[in-house]
Amino acid sequence: MQWQPNMVIADFSGFSSILHNVQQLSAIYSACGKSTRLLVMQSGDHPQIEEYCQKQGTQEIFSKSLPLHDVNSLIEKTLNSRPPFRYRQQHTASLLTLREERVLKLWTEAASNEMIAKVMGISPKTVYTYKRNIRMKLGADNRFSLFLAHPLEVA
Known part of the structure; x- marks a missing residue:
């Protein structure tokens, strides 16, 4: 893609x-x-x-x-002037590894780096690296843009 x-x-x-x-x-x-x-x-x-x-x-x-x-x-x-792209969010998620998907899920639930690290059995520095990779793969300029309302979201 x-x-x-x-x-x-x-x-x-x-x-x-x-x-x-x-x-x-x-x-x-x-x-x-x-x-x-x-x-x-x-x-x-x-x-x-x-x-x-x-x-x-x-x-x-x-x-x-x-x-x-x-x-x-x-x-x-x-x-909002045109219909959203044809591909769905699950295609974007498939760009992520299973561990990145898990970090993203915990991240969206407002878990801290320390909590994510504890749940996944990794260091907080590794969590930071996962978050950076997620932002790069999803094309997010900053950590906040992943959580802004976006017309591509699937209800």
Whole structure:
């Protein structure tokens, strides 16, 4: 299974001075395909880039100077604008070893590293390593993002 993000936030302003042809941005649109949501946030005014993005199906281009609360709302709206990916959470879980799945289960139950270590008969440092591996395999940028509400969750 090829990894594909659920959403890409792009600012093409930085490319405006080095673009030989605006068509160079097509690789980003191709990589997003039909499943990945693309949120374009620009810093500055770039009519040629904006026109190209709109031709590619970008509904709106937003300013990067939006207040953080508005950016959060925009991200939520964008994530919910398309149906979730076809694959289910069990496919993601299959990326984990049985021991990693057990650590993740205990972790989601709010067990401390020390408690997880005691239950599994391993050291707290090994628990830390398992957690790091879980985050890497699941594509979590930080330890909190695994527990945030996410449209891919299966009820």
